[in-house]
Amino acid sequence: MPTLLNRIWVAFILVGFIAAVVQLLQGDLEIFTRVLTGLFDTAKTGFDISLGLVGVMSLWLGIMKIGERGGLIQLFGRALNPFFRRIFPDIPAGHPASGSIVMNVSANILGLDNAATPLGLKAMSELQELNPQKDTASNPMIMFLVLNTAGITLIPTSVIAIRQSLAIKQGLIGFNAADIFLPTLLATFVSFCAGLIAVAIWQRINLFCRPVLLFFAAFGGLMGGLYAWLGALPAERMTQMIGLLGSGLIVAIIVLFVAVAAWRGIDAYESFVDGAKEGFSVAVQIIPYLIAMLVAISVFRTTGGMDYLIAGIRNLVLALGLNDDFVPALPVGLMKTLSGSGARGLMVDVMTTHGVDSFPGKLAAIIQGSTETTFYVLAVYFGSVNISKTRYALACGLIADAVGLVGAIVIAYWFYH
Numbered sequence: 001m002p003t004l005l006n007r008i009w010v011a012f013i014l015v016g017f018i019a020a021v022v023q024l025l026q027g028d029l030e031i032f033t034r035v036l037t038g039l040f041d042t043a044k045t046g047f048d049i050s051l052g053l054v055g056v057m058s059l060w061l062g063i064m065k066i067g068e069r070g071g072l073i074q075l076f077g078r079a080l081n082p083f084f085r086r087i088f089p090d091i092p093a094g095h096p097a098s099g100s101i102v103m104n105v106s107a108n109i110l111g112l113d114n115a116a117t118p119l120g121l122k123a124m125s126e127l128q129e130l131n132p133q134k135d136t137a138s139n140p141m142i143m144f145l146v147l148n149t150a151g152i153t154l155i156p157t158s159v160i161a162i163r164q165s166l167a168i169k170q171g172l173i174g175f176n177a178a179d180i181f182l183p184t185l186l187a188t189f190v191s192f193c194a195g196l197i198a199v200a201i202w203q204r205i206n207l208f209c210r211p212v213l214l215f216f217a218a219f220g221g222l223m224g225g226l227y228a229w230l231g232a233l234p235a236e237r238m239t240q241m242i243g244l245l246g247s248g249l250i251v252a253i254i255v256l257f258v259a260v261a262a263w264r265g266i267d268a269y270e271s272f273v274d275g276a277k278e279g280f281s282v283a284v285q286i287i288p289y290l291i292a293m294l295v296a297i298s299v300f301r302t303t304g305g306m307d308y309l310i311a312g313i314r315n316l317v318l319a320l321g322l323n324d325d326f327v328p329a330l331p332v333g334l335m336k337t338l339s340g341s342g343a344r345g346l347m348v349d350v351m352t353t354h355g356v357d358s359f360p361g362k363l364a365a366i367i368q369g370s371t372e373t374t375f376y377v378l379a380v381y382f383g384s385v386n387i388s389k390t391r392y393a394l395a396c397g398l399i400a401d402a403v404g405l406v407g408a409i410v411i412a413y414w415f416y417h
Contacts, residue, residue: 008394012299019308020303042295043295046291047287057280057283058277061118064118064122065274065276065278066261069271070257070268078093078094087143087205087212088140089205090130101123103123108148123144124384133389135388136388143203146199151188156180159180160177166356183366185223187367187369187408198396198400289379314327323413326412326413328360331350332346333401333405337371343373363408367405378390378394
């Protein structure tokens, strides 16, 4: 029986082909040339992305192996065990997967995508060890994937950097590129809660318990303290402190893992090499899954399927008598579920067309900083452990995306309109 991913993959291609035929009938004789070029370019991009991950994944899985043998990964897992025991009831206490999940979530919170991906793949590999049906996503895998697609991002570092660069090009003086910090934080928190609640309902997990409520209270306090500290700084100083915070924490973790391993008499070098070997094999295994998803997205995007969708949404919004100022930024949110680089390009296009300090420009930045590439994460994470039956993972991920997108729009109107 065809899987959900198969249906989506086929739908992208067929809908894209229909859109291409419509454009051909309207006189666009170059449409299929662009589609074919896009297919070849995307296939190469998918291969390059996978190979580009080899070095990063080898580094981080090597560091994780040192931390695992030194006992720190298990320590991280035990520290958050009360919370994870509630949302991951099928993971045994003290299992290495708990520590890997903590590290992945921490990297996502800091906006360190390059670090988060290999750590997430390591967690998926460890969750697969607990999975009784190797071709079917387990409950912990689904919860972990959805929390990744809806993960909280405290610091949208790359978005702030892009806004600052565009502001300079547009001649804006005294522009605060980090003024989307709090709206982005609130929007991503909405998305995270939506994903967590959706999976919890599906898996019948009770979230109204002390560990979960304490976790959210602590996170709320952390958000308030971080904003109070960073919000008072000038934009340039805030950017510097954000970079220092992210890079400093990661370097500190690496040094801590190595130091503890040396103190306990563990061969850190051999541990690193063993973990790095795993990183190489996982990166190579990702290639076919990633290319398959990217080429389908390329057809849908190149043939104008996304343009037709946006036009339909605008007409619906106007028919309902609603303000349509948010519509120019909507493609960023819709594309983000499909392609991170595509969404980034659309964000830059919105900021260039409407202005980096305009309402659509700010909304595009908030959406880019608070949403995740659900299809990419699903394809890469499940592909790395050969999961073909994803069950309700995509449905919950898209619920989190939809709620997060609506939340970002409402929050942007609240702050800027």
